[in-house]
Amino acid sequence: MPSTTRPGPAIRTLPEPAGLPEPLPEPAVEDLRLETVLGALSDPLRLTIVRKLLLESEAFDHTCGWFGLDRPKSSLTHHFKALREAGVTRQRQYGLERRSHVRVADLEARFPGLLALVAAWTPDES
Amino acid sequence: MPSTTRPGPAIRTLPEPAGLPEPLPEPAVEDLRLETVLGALSDPLRLTIVRKLLLESEAFDHTCGWFGLDRPKSSLTHHFKALREAGVTRQRQYGLERRSHVRVADLEARFPGLLALVAAWTPDES
DNA sequence: TGCTAAGTTCGATTCTGTTCGTACTGTGTC
DNA sequence: GACACAGTACGAACAGAATCGAACTTAGCA
Structure with a gap:
């Protein structure tokens, strides 16, 4: 049992830099499910998306396009949404763009070591 | 890249106690995919199955029935097979029974810390 | 004002996984 | 030998996820 189970009614956001746009809807830390x-x-x-975010950025948010994924936009929307709704990434709307980053602190708090596995992952070389 | 990528043609089994029945087909350690x-x-x-194996046994193999899962047999066969084919568990046939245990060493070698997350998991209490 | 570009929404299709009934296989026992 | 029992195999029904085209929304800009 995580000791963070009872911090009262679901807090949705973390203290982050400042004056940023509101994150899109996402599960609270204590609602993350393994x-x-x-x-x-x-x-x-x-995995590619999350790993790339972990390794090649971590400075800050990145747009869909930054990843250079060769898929139609509607497919990418789908996957980024899946990641956000699972609580893996946080997305913010900056004007036209929607930028993502990994919820490192939250994931590390709830599932320590998991992100390290993702960072160490390599795509199937077959 | 895992440094264990080229030990020649896939070795399928590990040195375990002795004179045990052959494990059912399973991926080799170096073929485990995150x-x-x-x-x-x-x-x-x-998750329930694996966690129960990790916490309440680890002495040695357990049959399907031991878990006390309230599902038809054909469903259980399906899930145990899924776990084995993913490389999470190893299964051996003992006469009539098919017994399972978690491939702790293999998983720990390839994905260190992952099993700890499973052990810490708790079913959704809603 | 109207274009362009980033991304969404919707809906169709396809794929993959789950669930489970029924029939089957093989071992041990009486 | 015949029965019970652990578990598989097969196949159908269903559910959910992936994929993606097409039409839409909206910010920024000329």
């Missing part, structure tokens, strides 16, 4: 997060990460494309 | 393992673990019933 099975849901694992499900979101059980897809190579989404 | 996305596949996560997919296998993204199901509450299978």
Whole structure:
């Protein structure tokens, strides 16, 4: 049992820099479910996204386009939404763009070590 | 890249106690894929199975029946097979019974910390 | 004002997984 | 030998997820 189970009524956001746009709807830290997060990460494309965010950025948010994924936009919307709704990423709307970053602190608090596995992952080289 | 990528033609089994029945077909350690393992673990019933194996046994193998799962046999066969084919569990045939245990060493070698998350998991209490 | 670009929404299709009934297989026992 | 029992195999029904085209929304800009 995580000791963070009872911080009262679901807090949705974390203290982050400042004056940023509101994050799009996402599960609160204490509502993160292992099975849901694992499900979101059980897809190579989404692993690619999260790993790229972990390794090649972490400065700050990135747009869909930044990833250079060769898929139609509607497919990307789908996957980014899946990641966000599982609680893996946080998305913010900056004008036209929707930028994402990994909820490192939240995930590390609830599932320590999980992100390290994602960072160490390599796509199937077959 | 895992450094264990080229031990020649896939070795299928590990040195275990002795004179045990051959394990049913399973992926070799170096063929374990994160996305596949996560997919296998993204199901509450299978998380229950693996967690129970980790916490309440680890002495040695257990039959399907031992888990006391309230599902038809054909469903259980399906889930146990999914776990085995993903490389999470190893199964051996003992006469009539098919017994399972978690491939702790293999998983720990490839995905360190993952099993700890499963052990810490609790079913949705809603 | 009207274009362009980022991304969404919707809906259709396809794929994959789950669930489970029924029939089957093989071992041990009386 | 015949029965019970653990578990599989097969196949159908269903559910949910992936994929993606097409039409839409909206901010910024010329």
